[in-house]
Structure formats: C-alpha cells, structure tokens
Amino acid sequence: MSDLLSIGASGLKAYSRAMTTIGDNIANAQTPGYARRRLALSEMASGTESALVGRNVSPGGVVIGGLTRSVDKWLIDDARASSGEAERAMARLSWMTRTEDALSDDSNGISTNLTKLFTTADKLTADPNNRTLRAEFLQTAKDIATGFQGTAKELASMSEGISGEAATAVGEINANLDALERINDGLRKARPGSTNEASLLDERDRLVDQISAQMPVTTSYDAKGAVTVRAASSGDMLVGNATVTHVSVATGADGRLSFTAGGAPLDPGSGNLAGLAQAADHVAGQRSGLDAAAAAFAGQLNAAHQAGTDANGNAGQPLFGGTTAATLTATTLSPDQVAAANTSGTNGNMLSIGGMRGANDPEAAWSGRLAEQAQATASARAQGAAAATRADGAAAARDNVSGVDLDQEAADLLRFQQAYSAAARTIQVARETMQALLSAI
Structure with a gap:
C-alpha cells in the first residue's frame, strides 16, 4: 500500500x-x-x-x-554566421544609401548647375555683352561651389556618424562580453538540470548571438556550459578563464576605422563592425574623389576663363579659389569681368568654354561619379536582400528546433x-x- x-x-x-x-x-x-x-x-x-x-x-x-x-549546435552556428553577414550588409547599405543621397542632384544641385553653366556660356556666344547672362554665369559658378561645399560637409558629417555608431557598437560588445563572463560564473555554480541553469544557458546563447551579430566569433564550452569566446579572425580570446578582453575602435583622419582587441589588430570579416568599416572606407573614398573632382573642375574652368579677356580688355581672372570641395569658393567678380572674348572675337572665349563639353569635361565626370555610386548602392541593396533572406531561413530552421x-x-x-x-x-x-x-x- x-x-x-x-x-x-x-x-x-x-x-x-x-x-x-x-x-x-x-x-x-x-x-x-x-x-x-x-x-x-x-x-x-x-x-x-x-x-x-x-x-x-x-x-x-x-x-x-x-x-x-x-537546441541544435549546427543550426545555432549557422544562424549566427548568417545573422552576422546580414548585419554587415545592412550597415553598409544604410550608409551607401545616405552617400547616394548626399551626392544626388536633389541634395546639392551640382549636376543641374554644371549643365546650366555651359548652357549660359552657349547663350553668351550669341550675346556676349548681355550683362544679365554674364551675371547668371557668375551666379551659376557660385551655386556650383556652394554645392561642392555642402556635399563635402555632409560627407564629413557621415564619417563622424559612422565613427560614432562604431563606438556605440564596440561599447555594446564590451558590455555583452562582461555580462557573458558573469553568466559563466553563474553556470559554474548552477545545479545541473535546474531552471536556473536553463535560464543562464538561454542568456548565454542570447549574448553570444548579439556579439556574433556585431563581429564573427568562435565558441567552445566546458562541462558546466561556460563559454569561451574568441575572435574568429585572429583567435584571440575575448572571454574565458575568468578574464575579459575588450574591443576598441580608432578613427583615422580620413574617417576610416580600425579595430583592436587587447591591443592586437582585429579584422571583423562580417557583422555590424565590418559593415561600418566598409561604409567608412566608401565614404572616405567619396570624400577624396569629391576633392579631386572639385580641384579638377576649378582647374579646368579657371584655365579656360583666364585664357580670355573681359569687357574692359583685361585678362580673365580665376573663377574659383580653394583646393578641396570644402574650401571651393567662387571668386567675387562683376559681370564686366566675365572673360567672354579672346583674340578671335568678343565671344571667342565663351565658344571655347562651351566646346569643353565632352567625355572628359566636368559635367560628364560628375555624371559618371553619380552613376558609379548608383551602381554601388544597387549592388549593396541586392547583397543586403540576399543576406537577409539567408538569415531569415537560418533563423527559421533554428526556431523549428528551439522555438515554442x-x-x-x-x-x-x-x-x-x-x-x-x-x-x-x-x-x-x-x-x-x-x-x-x-x-x-
């Protein structure tokens, strides 16, 4: 009984x-x-x-x-890897899209004003003494300089934004690494098979998921479930043996990012950090290219304008000053100082300026830059969509086992x-x- x-x-x-x-x-x-x-x-x-x-x-x-x-370890690892790649693609795409917006004509009017400058030059060939057209020519040059300045400022602000976002991401990684070591300590003391142990294991996996979304890591586990985390690129230990190694980020003068772990170089091949690093590289390249475009544009127009004579018979003066996009300024000139004439006639120099339009003129070069950026953004968008689909599939497979x-x-x-x-x-x-x-x- x-x-x-x-x-x-x-x-x-x-x-x-x-x-x-x-x-x-x-x-x-x-x-x-x-x-x-x-x-x-x-x-x-x-x-x-x-x-x-x-x-x-x-x-x-x-x-x-x-x-x-x-749980299924293979599905967990696959979901983390695909999530890291999706985060990389999304971070990169976000800043690529902003870069495209910053360079667009809607934002700076450079493309429209370059066309207008040459169109006004064409009009001046028919009426070289028209002071209204001369004033319009100078105002258009000023608008172009303003457009370059605004774009340079916006790209510089984007570099600062990427740097700030990277610093925030590194702070989150370090906070998660610290929390992970506390979880490890709890797992070493937890009773096997208890609710407390299961909760700690859930939190352990959640923290590793968040870290791997920021940067690629490898993991190993002891008999109590405590995890050792290493940077996938270098193998340097981030969490393990009751120690934590923090990640750091540094921003170069041109806005490019570099990462270290415990002082050793760290190369995040995927994850949010990799996306931000790639975005920083792209913006830095665009800033450099913008400066080169501004210098080339100013050099070509200055040389062309100085080759002519103004309404008073004086040699043409430079239209622009400055050596970078941020410092590009239009020279203060009066309508009479527009060098429309040359030795061939009162409209000869305007004919020469109008004849600059072609494969290598500033207008065509700027259009090519916009096209390259559009293609790069479209490629990043396609990669982002593919990575997101891959991550969703891996997450669904993991949830089929671990989900409720x-x-x-x-x-x-x-x-x-x-x-x-x-x-x-x-x-x-x-x-x-x-x-x-x-x-x-």
Missing part, C-alpha cells in the same frame, strides 16, 4: 513540475533567445527489486531527471493534466483501500 502511495505522490510531483515547465514555455514563446524546455521523466524501479534484471523490475513511480533545452510551438505545448499540457489526475486517483484508491482494510479489523 505504501508503494501505491509513493507511486501516486511521485506522479503528482513530476506532472506538476512538467505542467510548470510547459507554462514557462508558453509564457516565453515570444522571448528572444528562449529555447524550449522539456522535463526529463523516467520510470523509478521498485525499491524491493533489482534494477539489473529487466524482467524483475516493477514500477515504482516517476523520477525527475531535470530540464533539457531543445503552442499547439504542441497545448497537447503536452493536456497529456500531463490527465497524468496528474491519474496520479491523484492512485492516491485516492490507496487511501480508500487502507480505510477499507482498517474498517475490516
């Missing part, structure tokens, strides 16, 4: 714990990083029988073996409720039988 009571009692305890576990699964179905938990239950051998011989074992109740988490299926949980809950009722009925039968025996004495 005592065996019947112990069987019922063990069942009540086990199935109550199982329903609690299912309740935790349902409550955390949408919690990021939560892995579905299952309570390991096994049959208890009778205390009066030998468990070494199967046919002599009689049921003795239910044994709780502890919590297990539904509410339909399955509902079915298991019903099954354990029935088992709980059966265990309670077992105790009731034992109690009624005992009372009947006592009454018969």
